[in-house]
Amino acid sequence: MTQRTTASHAVLAVVLACQLMVGVDATVVNVALPEIQMRLHFTQTGLAWVFNAYTLAFGGLLLLGGRAGDLLGRRRMFSLGVLLFTAASLLCGLATRPWWLVAARALQGVGGALASPNVLSLIMSNHAEGPGRTRALGVFAAASSASLALGLLAGGVLTLVGSWRWVFFVNVPVGVAILVLTPVFVRETETRRGRFDLPGAVTATAGVAGLAYGVARTTASGWADPVTVAVLGVAMLLLVCFVLVEARAEQPIMPLWLFADRRRATAYVNTLLVPGTVFAVVYFLTQHLQEGLGYGPLASGLAFLPMTVVLMGVVRRVGDLIGRWGTRPVMVAGIALVVAALLWLTRLTGDSGYLADVLGPLVLLGAGAGLTTVALSVTSLSGVRAEDSGAGAGVFQTLQWTSWSLGLAVLVSVYHRASGGGVSSAFTGASVIAGLALLNALVLARRTACEASDVSAGGGG
Template identity: 40%
Template sequence: MTSRQRLVLVLLLGSQFMISVDFSILNVALPAIGRGLHMATVDLQWVTTAMMLPSAGFALLFGRLGDLLGRRRMLIVGMALLAAGSLVGGIAQEPAVLLAARVVQGLAAAAATPAALALLTASMPEGPLRDRALGLNGTVLGSGFVVGALCGGLLTDLLSWRWAFFVNIPVAAVILAAVPALVAESRGARVRLDLPGAATVTTGLLALVFGVTSAAQYGWGSPWTLVALGAAVVLLAAFWLIELRSAAPLAPVRVLARRTVKYGNLGGLVTFAMESGVCFLLTLYLQKVLGQNPMETGLTFCGLGGMCIVGGMVAPRLIGRFGNRAVLAGGLALQAVSTAALALTGSHGGTGALLVLLAASTAGGFGHVSAIVGYMVTATSGLPAAEQGLATGLASMTQQVGVTVGIPVLSAVATAAGAGASGLHTALLVDAAVVLAGSAAVAVGLGRGRRAPVSAA
């Protein structure tokens, strides 16, 4: 890479890292937020959901808008929203203001994540250089979630939960100042925006995420959950039919049906959903079973975070040698085995249980980031520069939906399996089974080959 390419890469990865951190930085601070703003425990999940809803629902639309209006412009909009939302959240004195700030942060994620990824893929030729850049991107995505948990615990214990918001502002300001000078504008073909498609897919994804998250609070049989999930099925089916008939579709079916896009995003959905669930379950185990405080919980995740960095550096080389299919399926398989090993942790804690947890979570971090890099390379390969915004919008949507749905689904499994460590262990085994099934599906679906050919369908 040239010096300018390195600077551009640092800026783009910096924006991705901050968004990734934001998804988890408040998780360990939720009890402190509840005490500070007098929020009921049952309402605290909406601090997370308020960000996840718009980030998942608008990712595909904003990714396509980046193609039409300019990806650099969408990145700037996203960073400005992140700074504004972080400022309002940090000074919030009422729960409603805090939740509104999280919605703004969710919109920032939906705008900035696909834009930054599209700028990255469009600026690097497909092959080893792009694989290396996507490896670094996988590192920041995988480690950002862990670093968020660590920083959230440290900031909450040493300063205040409000600093989990304030820490975003100077970073966003630097990116806003540097991007116009260093990053060239990039856009796809000028076409008319598919408004019916945009409306149905956005509302459908919002309904899906709301339905799954509300299931954790009200149950899978509640009217709120059933109505939301039913609406999601109808709206997403309508979106597919609209795209089949649209002259200028938001997401052309020929792209959605590509093996690389289809199975790449399947792998991404599985790895993000199940690993976010693992982090959530481990947080419960560490605090409720082992009695750790937020800072100790964050520090326990350091091994996982460190291995995420190693995985991001090694995975591109593994792709060069074995192919993206092998790395994606293999990363998922390692994540599955490591998650199953976590079920060996004892019901009463102890040194042995903690050592098993550290070893298994560390190995799982390597598998998780390897799968992220494999899915990013797979899902964005073989597409022209004009459609990179669509490809990265789909990949970003997959990431956001995965992070959103994994936690409530595994929480429901843990609750149904019983209280305490037994419920957590059952949920971990279910998690491992889902990831292993995803690994098999990806390996079979992508077929043989070191890298899926450009004309694959």
């Protein structure tokens, strides 16, 4: 192993430790919510803000965090994000009042939004486009996807052997280690001169945060609630203004040329569709396991291990598959497996058992998510200029995060409105969404094949 390869592996290990920490935090707190409510005397409405405060800040600032890395230095913004996230985790664990925990969770979201897009851009800047970068992005995809299930397992273990405070305290030694190792192994990227796109930053942050808040309200108030409708309307108006601002900005926070390539645009659409269906499986299956099968928090987390193991095993080989077949066939195959898993889960009833009715879909989902996530990330980030890699990473992760929150809100609404359908109704809705993504990928593959035939018939060009 060459010295350069060793250095690349060290960079990957450091930045992915951060991605795992941030990703696990999206679900680790869910298992601890009942104890948090009891110990800090949260109201039911206030308890939702333990989750919402994090998602609002995180989703609203992802684009800003990615572009700030391009302009001010990606390692600098990555380290600042890790520092904020670590300090906020300590504050969360020390909280004695509801407002204290909610404020610290919002600060965690800010730190995650600064760190997470710069994880991707540091991977891109330290790995040249080709097989090496594909393998690195595969490991990133595995860490991101596996962190959702690992968060449930970690939350169960930490709550069982300690208390709810340890789901936050555990981040402190990890964050400190990342801060110490980052300047040792990760080199700073070149900064860019230029004006910061303040109008774009304001409209993007307000628009995405408004969308997140509106979506969060739907779980309790429904989609017809006047306040929810007004918030979502203003958010959409702000996002339209954001696009108009970006079209005229000299150095936009989200370069619109990223959407000009058909393959990248297709990947963006599927990034908005597919991750939410995978996240929904984690959310609704956890309910089925605990309420339907009587599993405890720890057993529920362990139940997702087969999916995680299969996902990580697939990711180890997906780079070779992409090198041989290309990203489009791998994307189609992955989404098809996700659709198959979701259709299988529509058969769940109150009498369904784990081995007969849950294990198989989880294995299919792990394989499908592994193939799909890597193919989407490679397609979304290939061809992005080095100076725009932070913005490219921010767009990709903003779409991924929006898929998680918006997709889950839609499926929760389907679940509550279905009469006697149970969790199977949510999986039916998720199957429809994933089916649209599969159709989108198939249309792209057909168009690309036709274009290739036309070029071949015309003698090249």
